[in-house]
């Protein structure tokens with residue numbers, strides 16, 4: 001790897017690590033880390049009160065947190081995957097088809113480990 005590439009990867013790594021930290025701090029606001037599974041968080045059910053409307057609020061609140069938790073965890077996993085790729089020297093290469101990932105995509109989403117085609121197909 002030449003010096004230019006090395007500097008580029010270093011920058012990407014920094015970006016990924018910063019993103020990872022911010023996601024973890026977002027998760028920790030409402031979820032507890034699962035000690036048994038790496039990078040898994042559990043949303044806490046918060047009791048607001050015992051009235052019927054309060055119960056409904058609790059459930060709605062819990063449901064929305066669960067969905068945020070899911071999205072954040074998925075992003076966290078992507079970031080871990082991308083970080084792994086930077087150390088394996090395969091960063092920017094699609095995990096499925098092995099094609100180069102569009103640099104513009106990587107700029108907008110440094111954690112991308114799949115090319116556009118493969119990520120569309122995965123959905």
Ligand SMILES: [Zn+2]
Pocket residue numbers: 094095096097098099114115116117118119
């Ligand atoms: Zn692909």
